[in-house]
Amino acid sequence: MTCPEERVIAFLSGELPPDEERRFDEHLLSCEQCWQAVKADQAARLALEKLRQPAPAGLQERVALAIALASQDEAKIAAGQRRPLAPRWRRWATAPPPTGAWWQRPAWSSSWLPVPPLGSSPPARRHPILPRWPRSSP
Amino acid sequence: MDDQGRAFLEAALPHLDAVYRVARHAARDHHHAEDLVQETYLRAFAAFDSHRGPSTRAWLVTICLNLARSDGRRRARRVVETAMPEPYEPEAPGVSVPEKAMANIDRAEVSRALAQLPDEQRLAIVLMDLTGHSASEVAEMLGCPRNTVLSRVYRGRQRLTSLLVQEDMNRDMP
Numbered sequence: 001m002t003c004p005e006e007r008v009i010a011f012l013s014g015e016l017p018p019d020e021e022r023r024f025d026e027h028l029l030s031c032e033q034c035w036q037a038v039k040a041d042q043a044a045r046l047a048l049e050k051l052r053q054p055a056p057a058g059l060q061e062r063v064a065l066a067i068a069l070a071s072q073d074e075a076k077i078a079a080g081q082r083r084p085l086a087p088r089w090r091r092w093a094t095a096p097p098p099t100g101a102w103w104q105r106p107a108w109s110s111s112w113l114p115v116p117p118l119g120s121s122p123p124a125r126r127h128p129i130l131p132r133w134p135r136s137s138p
Numbered sequence: 139m140d141d142q143g144r145a146f147l148e149a150a151l152p153h154l155d156a157v158y159r160v161a162r163h164a165a166r167d168h169h170h171a172e173d174l175v176q177e178t179y180l181r182a183f184a185a186f187d188s189h190r191g192p193s194t195r196a197w198l199v200t201i202c203l204n205l206a207r208s209d210g211r212r213r214a215r216r217v218v219e220t221a222m223p224e225p226y227e228p229e230a231p232g233v234s235v236p237e238k239a240m241a242n243i244d245r246a247e248v249s250r251a252l253a254q255l256p257d258e259q260r261l262a263i264v265l266m267d268l269t270g271h272s273a274s275e276v277a278e279m280l281g282c283p284r285n286t287v288l289s290r291v292y293r294g295r296q297r298l299t300s301l302l303v304q305e306d307m308n309r310d311m312p
Contacts, residue, residue: 005289005292006285008292009285009288009289009292012292013273013288037296040295040296040299040300041292041295041296041299043240043299043302044294044295044296044298044299044302045267045295046240047240047243047248047251047298047299047302048248048252048263048267048268048295048298050243050244050245050248051159051245051248051249051252051268052159052268053159053162053245054155054158055154055155055157055158055175056158056168056172059154059158059172059175060151060154062172062176063151063154063175063179064147066176066179066180067139067143067146067147067179067180067183068139068143070143070180070183070184071139071140071142071143071183072139074142075140
């Protein structure tokens with residue numbers, strides 16, 4: 001026979017009325033399944049005690065410093081000394097174009113675009129172009 | 139630091155351990171957990187004016203959980219869920235709990251076993267057993283009925299003990 005789970009949960013949570021709790025205590029003496037379930041619950045709670053560790057040393061100072069810096073920023077913004085930063089995508093989108101033509105930028109530049117802007121001329125070739133064959137006279 | 143910053147730290151720093159425990163089980167490792175805690179406190183500070191709730195700890199933990207979800211950090215730790223039969227039937231005649239084996243379990247083994255639980259059970263256990271929230275608070279945080287929380291915690295604990303006993307048996311095998 002399977003005992004109702006809700007009754008075991010209510011017992012473990014201390015939510016059974018006193019007379020019901022006393023009956024369940026008596027039931028535990030005769031029901032191996034419920035007895036093992038209660039024991040397993042208590043064993044898990046004991047094991048989980050080992051994970052109740054405090055925050056690592058230094059984290060409190062780190063958080064306090066971050067809040068102090070954020071607090072200073074807010075004070076400056078409130079005093080009008082500094083404008084709040086725009087989101088990163090907007091800063092990128094409104095950034096001035098980089099100097100130099102597109103072919104002069106290094107490949108790792110974040111502003112490099114594979115398509116040259118309109119009106120730009122390609123670089124002169126460093127190597128001489130092979131001479132064309134002379135056209136045949138008509 | 140201005141008065142608001144001081145007031146915030148005074149109200150929020152006492153709950154650092156609880157927030158860290160939640161972050162530790164939502165993030166991949168302790169480095170990410172510390173980043174998550176710092177981000178939680180910065181978000182909370184930005185919204186401190188609007189915080190009028192009775193429990194600062196529950197408020198901070200909720201921010202932490204939302205951040206963990208949005209960053210996908212929880213997904214990185216997600217394990218394959220193993221569905222429990224409905225209604226729950228303990229492995230007949232119930233999980234036999236050798237007290238001696240449980241006494242020898244160390245923290246790393248408990249942490250590994252906890253990571254193997256289904257997400258919703260692990261989260262309910264972390265919030266109730268590791269950070270000390272009541273079932274009603276957890277129900278409000280997770281947006282589910284209180285009985286569901288109690289059921290998840292109960293099933294999670296049963297499974298956790300079963301995993302720990304299994305691990306102890308595997309360790310003793312030659």
